[in-house]
Amino acid sequence: MPELPEVEVVRRGLERWISGRRIREVEVLHPRAVRRHLAGGEDFAAALAGHRVGVPHRRGKYLWIPLTDGLSVLAHLGMSGQLLVQPGDAPDERHLRVRIRFEDAVSPSDTELRFVDQRTFGGLSLHPSVPLDPDGLPDVIAHIARDPLDPAFDDEAFHQALRRRRTTVKRALLDQSLVSGVGNIYADEALWRSRLHYERPTATLTRPRTSELLGHVREVMRAALDVGGTSFDSLYVNVNGESGYFDRALDAYGREGEPCARCGTAIRRNPWMNRSSHYCPRCQRPPRLT
DNA sequence: CTTCGATCCTGGTAGC
DNA sequence: TGCTACCAGGATCGAA
Known part of the structure; x- marks a missing residue:
């Protein structure tokens, strides 16, 4: 995708x-x-x-x-x-x-x-x-937010928006009016890297946690860009995102049942918003229900 | 105003 | 073999 x-x-x-x-x-x-x-x-x-x-x-x-x-x-x-x-x-x-x-x-x-x-x-x-x-x-x-690789992206404004919202962190990552360019794959990857559960309320994120999350979003996107960006100088502009080259580097998305690269626990896939969330049940603990 | 679920589409695959 | 059910999911729209 x-x-x-x-x-x-x-x-x-x-x-x-x-x-x-x-x-x-x-x-x-x-x-x-x-x-x-x-x-x-x-x-x-x-x-x-x-x-x-x-x-x-x-x-x-x-x-x-x-x-x-x-x-x-x-x-x-x-x-x-x-x-x-x-x-x-x-x-x-x-x-x-x-x-x-x-x-x-x-x-x-x-x-x-x-x-x-x-x-x-x-x-x-x-x-x-x-x-x-x-x-x-x-x-x-005009309503689409800047993306995390845009030099004009405002990290502090993003953090404040998260604090104001009454929603969960993965929903926020996929909300293109808050931050654009993130889909299900990179959301799951960035959350795994950040050890954040997808249902963590955004209002509980501290400024350092938001910074860390944004850093991981950027990391995973740049890594994908490094791999995908190498093949475009051929005759074909052939990119549909399936990109059989990058999926080997994914740690959470599509890895259900495989061991977490950090702790070895089997990655889980949960139904979520008519799609799926992939996460490590040990590294990414669910938030306490209020 | 915010939040959230339903909806669009089609090919591949699992299950019976 | 042939059928059905389900799955992938970004953006939009309307309901609450």
Whole structure:
């Protein structure tokens, strides 16, 4: 599942392969992939044609590609989305949803951009920027908080927000209006590293504990970025987050029944919010019920 | 205002 | 073999 590191790898790949190119033609093959573009698929395709694309930006799990007139193409990968740079004559993927061809593609094997998404939770859309925003942040994601790797992320404000909230620490990590880019995988990993149970009330976290947690979030994301970021300089921008390379480095997520790397106790998986939480029952003690 | 559960989607797999 | 049930889960929406 693409979380911040996977999306950042995609962003870098796009910067390398499509920045500066002019769009010739857009093909929308599945309406659901552009459902957040309220004017519809035909409008989306027509609006993009002729634009030159700028340098892709990212906030949390969203990335956007600025066009020339204050508009940006916003992309979210959802659970299974991929942005692929493929030769134009490569066979269509089974779940190809949108194809973007460029003016500079003269031979059939020259590259195009493809949005592929099996479960169609992701999508593309076109939006104006927040006025005066230096990065051209699309207005529809103005409510998304900065992510922990953003130099402007405010650790102290985050801590204060946690203290005010009446919620639990994992819910807070997944709340994209508090901190963005963290999904189920990196939440479980950061909590394991911090020896925090997922149901710990955020109001009980001390400032040092919050700092430690943020530090572990950053560590695990940077580790994933280091591994995933090494492969993008090939022809394909091929990142869907499954990334068979990083999962060997995970300590909690997907490790049910395997020994905790710290204490050897079997990792547990509990149902949680229609998904799962993975944790070490010994290192990550549940909070006392009040 | 905050909190929280239901919902969208499809392919893979477990179980009968 | 063929069917059903369940699972993965980010973001949004509406209820409380």
